[in-house]
Amino acid sequence: MTANVKKTRIQSIDVLRGFALLGLLSMNIISFSMPNIAYYNPTVVMADAPLNMPIFSLMYVMADQKFMGIFSLLFGASTLLILQSSKKASISEIKLHFSRNFWLIIIGFLHGLLLWEGDVLLIYGLCALVLYFLKDFKPAILFFAGLFLFLTPVAYNLVMGWLVLHLDQSSTIWLQNYWSPPLHVLTQDIRLFQGDYMNQLNYRIEGSEQQYTDNDGYGFHGLGQLVDFFGRSIGMMLIGMAAFQKGVIGDLKPSIFYLNMCLLGFAIGIPLAILGLVTFHHYDFEANYSLFLGRIPNHFATLFIVTGYVGAITLWCRTKTLRWLQNSLAAVGKMALTNYVAQTVIAGFVFYGFGLGLYGQVNRLELLLIMLAIWSLQIVGSVIWLRCYIYGPVEWIWRSLSYGRVAKIQR
Numbered sequence: 001m002t003a004n005v006k007k008t009r010i011q012s013i014d015v016l017r018g019f020a021l022l023g024l025l026s027m028n029i030i031s032f033s034m035p036n037i038a039y040y041n042p043t044v045v046m047a048d049a050p051l052n053m054p055i056f057s058l059m060y061v062m063a064d065q066k067f068m069g070i071f072s073l074l075f076g077a078s079t080l081l082i083l084q085s086s087k088k089a090s091i092s093e094i095k096l097h098f099s100r101n102f103w104l105i106i107i108g109f110l111h112g113l114l115l116w117e118g119d120v121l122l123i124y125g126l127c128a129l130v131l132y133f134l135k136d137f138k139p140a141i142l143f144f145a146g147l148f149l150f151l152t153p154v155a156y157n158l159v160m161g162w163l164v165l166h167l168d169q170s171s172t173i174w175l176q177n178y179w180s181p182p183l184h185v186l187t188q189d190i191r192l193f194q195g196d197y198m199n200q201l202n203y204r205i206e207g208s209e210q211q212y213t214d215n216d217g218y219g220f221h222g223l224g225q226l227v228d229f230f231g232r233s234i235g236m237m238l239i240g241m242a243a244f245q246k247g248v249i250g251d252l253k254p255s256i257f258y259l260n261m262c263l264l265g266f267a268i269g270i271p272l273a274i275l276g277l278v279t280f281h282h283y284d285f286e287a288n289y290s291l292f293l294g295r296i297p298n299h300f301a302t303l304f305i306v307t308g309y310v311g312a313i314t315l316w317c318r319t320k321t322l323r324w325l326q327n328s329l330a331a332v333g334k335m336a337l338t339n340y341v342a343q344t345v346i347a348g349f350v351f352y353g354f355g356l357g358l359y360g361q362v363n364r365l366e367l368l369l370i371m372l373a374i375w376s377l378q379i380v381g382s383v384i385w386l387r388c389y390i391y392g393p394v395e396w397i398w399r400s401l402s403y404g405r406v407a408k409i410q411r
């Protein structure tokens with residue numbers, strides 16, 4: 001009985017991770033294929049394309065921030081799981097933890113520099129350095145500390161919602177141009193990513209000269225991004241640690257518990273996200289509202305929808321329904337780091353100038369079809385790879401570097 005519980009527990013975590021990894025692409029593919037602001041503002045690029053607004057709305061409600069939230073939750077839980085494993089193997093947990101996350105920071109830095117500026121691995125590695133010192137705290141403390149940090153962007157955006165009304169003219173213009181870039185800026189961005197690799201690399205190294213300016217609008221927005229990314233990430237990681245300690249992540253609670261998570265999470269979270277979407281339309285996607293106050297409803301919604309997803313996937317893993325799909329998602333989850341980097345490589349080939357050069361040429365409906373093709377490729381590829389190997393290739397490199405020896409990879 002114990003062995004079965006352990007197997008189910010691992011399966012549910014891997015299925016969740018695979019589900020989140022594929023879900024991340026549903027939002028990241030916008031940043032791969034269009035100027036970055038299109039991720040947030042559907043009125044900027046191909047606004048009149050078929051189903052542009054309905055697809056944006058669906059992704060905003062069910063995907064935006066939610067899959068990164070699941071990933072962060074699982075990252076916190078996995079941190080404790082790995083530390084527990086190191087104790088059983090008589091390995092120095094502090095050495096392993098900091099070695100793993102040092103190399104994760106390096107991998108994330110190289111991923112962000114060489115391939116795609118939207119990398120989150122660097123942020124995760126930095127957040128993880130803090131997690132070690134909090135691992136022995138009680139679940140309640142971890143949960144409320146995580147909740148506090150997760151909600152810090154809400155406090156920041158509330159303050160900025162008032163301050164933005166009192167900015168000087170140059171700062172206001174910068175925010176408006178950031179949110180709705182002039183045509184020549186969008187054209188320049190499209191030419192850059194349709195061009196050669198070295199120009200893109202220089203852009204990532206040096207940044208856009210037009211982006212940097214000495215005014216409060218740029219400073220407040222940049223600080224807001226840092227507060228948002230780190231607050232959401234480390235907040236959900238701490239909640240994930242608490243959930244793992246209590247057996248919520250790991251399939252150790254009664255089925256009714258996960259059913260309540262699913263029903264309450266979606267019943268509260270989806271209306272909150274829809275409310276945020278409605279207010280965007282009410283303010284006609286205006287910059288001052290959308291950049292700060294407009295983000296708040298979906299931020300709250302994320303916490304609940306993540307709860308709903310975790311409850312639903314865990315319940316599903318207790319059934320034999322579509323077991324082949326569970327196993328396929330678990331394979332993707334076991335190779336999450338490899339698949340995350342692979343999404344960048346594949347998308348880079350499809351959209352950037354050193355490949356097919358479709359950047360800025362594909363609308364949201366067409367992106368869904370490309371996303372489904374990448375999903376299929378990664379699911380089939382992960383299943384086939386794991387029949388022969390224990391780890392994904394990037395996981396193998398990470399593990400070998402972390403332990404300071406070449407890890408076994410062949411089954």
